[in-house]
Amino acid sequence: MEEKQIEELNGFRDLRIVDNFYQTSSFFPMPTTEIGTLSESGETNLGSYSLCFPYYIAGKDYYAMVLCCRNSSNTAKNILRTGKCSINFITDKREYFKEAVRLGYPGETTEEKMKNCIFHLVDGKRARENAKEQFPKIIQEAFQVFECTWVKELDGAQNDTVQEEYLPPYHQFNGITSEHGAHFILKIDHILMKPKYYDSIINGVNPRSFPQVPVDYGYRDNKNFWYTRFRRPIAEPIPKSKGISLDTVKYAASRMDTEVKFTDEACAKLVKVPRVFLNTVLKGCVAWAKENNVTLITEKEMEIIQDKRNKEKK
Numbered sequence: 404m405e406e407k408q409i410e411e412l413n414g415f416r417d418l419r420i421v422d423n424f425y426q427t428s429s430f431f432p433m434p435t436t437e438i439g440t441l442s443e444s445g446e447t448n449l450g451s452y453s454l455c456f457p458y459y460i461a462g463k464d465y466y467a468m469v470l471c472c473r474n475s476s477n478t479a480k481n482i483l484r485t486g487k488c489s490i491n492f493i494t495d496k497r498e499y500f501k502e503a504v505r506l507g508y509p510g511e512t513t514e515e516k517m518k519n520c521i522f523h524l525v526d527g528k529r530a531r532e533n534a535k536e537q538f539p540k541i542i543q544e545a546f547q548v549f550e551c552t553w554v555k556e557l558d559g560a561q562n563d564t565v566q567e568e569y570l571p572p573y574h575q576f577n578g579i580t581s582e583h584g585a586h587f588i589l590k591i592d593h594i595l596m597k598p599k600y601y602d603s604i605i606n607g608v609n610p611r612s613f614p615q616v617p618v619d620y621g622y623r624d625n626k627n628f629w630y631t632r633f634r635r636p637i638a639e640p641i642p643k644s645k646g647i648s649l650d651t652v653k654y655a656a657s658r659m660d661t662e663v664k665f666t667d668e669a670c671a672k673l674v675k676v677p678r679v680f681l682n683t684v685l686k687g688c689v690a691w692a693k694e695n696n697v698t699l700i701t702e703k704e705m706e707i708i709q710d711k712r713n714k715e716k717k
C-alpha cells in the first residue's frame with residue numbers, strides 16, 4: 404500500500420481535532436481533583452475531575468472555578484440538586500492516583516464506589532459553621548480543599564434539573580451545555596489548606612514548601628490514565644531591566660489629580676511597578692488620599708497605603 408505523504412509546516416504537523424481534544428489531540432497538563440457532592444441519601448460522593456480551572460479570579464464580587472463535567476455523572480446530578488461541592492486536591496502518591504482512577508470509572512453508584520474508598524472523609528468549614536445544614540465532606544488526605552457553591556443564576560441555568568436525557572436548547576457556559584455535557588461555575592466559599600502549605604503561602608515559598616502536585620495528562624491509548632509525579636519547582640526571577648524610570652512615575656503621578664500630589668520620594672517607591680499597572684496603582688493612592696483628607700502623598704503615606712494593600716492581600 405502506498406504511504407500517505409504527511410505535510411509538514413515549519414516542522415509541525417497539522418493534527419485532526421477530535422472530541423476530548425485535550426487528551427486525544429494534544430498533551431494538556433491538568434490538575435487532579437476529587438469532587439465531593441451530596442448523594443440523594445446524603446452520603447458524600449467522590450468523583451475524579453481534571454477539567455476544573457479558575458474562572459473569576461479578580462474584579463467580581465466573588466471568586467469562582469469552572470468544572471467541565473459529563474451531565475449523567477453522579478457529580479453533575481448532585482450539583483444540579485444541591486448546588487454544593489468540595490474540590491479536593493490530592494498529592495502525587497501512586498495509591499492516591501490509583502484511587503482517583505477507580506473513582507473515575509463511570510456508572511457506579513455512590514454506595515458502590517464509596518464502600519472501599521481509601522480516603523478519609525471529614526467535615527469542612529461550612530459544616531462546622533452551619534450545624535443544621537448538610538454539606539459534602541472533604542478528604543482528610545487532600546493538601547487543599549475549595550468548598551464551593553454553584554452559581555446557578557449565571558447563563559439562566561437556575562431551572563436546570565436532573566433529567567434522564569437532555570434535549571436542546573442548551574446553555575452556553577453554565578448548567579446543561581450539550582446532550583452529554585455540563586459546565587458549572589462554582590463560587591469559592593472557603594479555601595482550606597494544610598498548615599505546612601498555609602505557612603509557605605503566608606511566609607513565602609521555597610522549593611521544599613510546595614505540595615507534591617501531580618500533573619494529569621488524561622485518558623490515552625484506550626487503556627490508561629497518564630500522569631507525572633511532582634518535581635522540585637524552579638524559581639525564575641522577573642527581568643531586572645523592566646523597572647520604570649523615576650521620571651515616568653513622576654510624570655504620571657503629576658497628571659493623576661488636581662488636588663492630590665506626590666513627593667519624589669513617594670514616586671521612588673513605585674519604580675518597580677510594571678508600566679501597565681502604574682495608573683491603577685496611582686489611582687488607588689489618590690482614592691486613599693481623598694478618603695483620608697490627604698493632599699500630599701509622601702513616603703510615609705505611601706508606606707501606609709502599601710501596608711493596607713499587603714493586609715488586604717492576606
Ligand SMILES: Cc1cc2nc3c(=O)[nH]c(=O)nc-3n(C[C@H](O)[C@H](O)[C@H](O)COP(=O)(O)O)c2cc1C
Binds near residue numbers: 510
Ligand atoms: C484523573 C481523572 C480525571 C477525570 N476528569 C474528568 C473531567 O474533568 N470531567 C469529566 O466529566 N470526567 C472526568 N473524569 C471521568 C469521571 O471521573 C467519571 O465520569 C466518573 O464516573 C465521575 O464520577 P461520578 O459519576 O461519581 O461523578 C476523570 C477521570 C479521572 C480518572
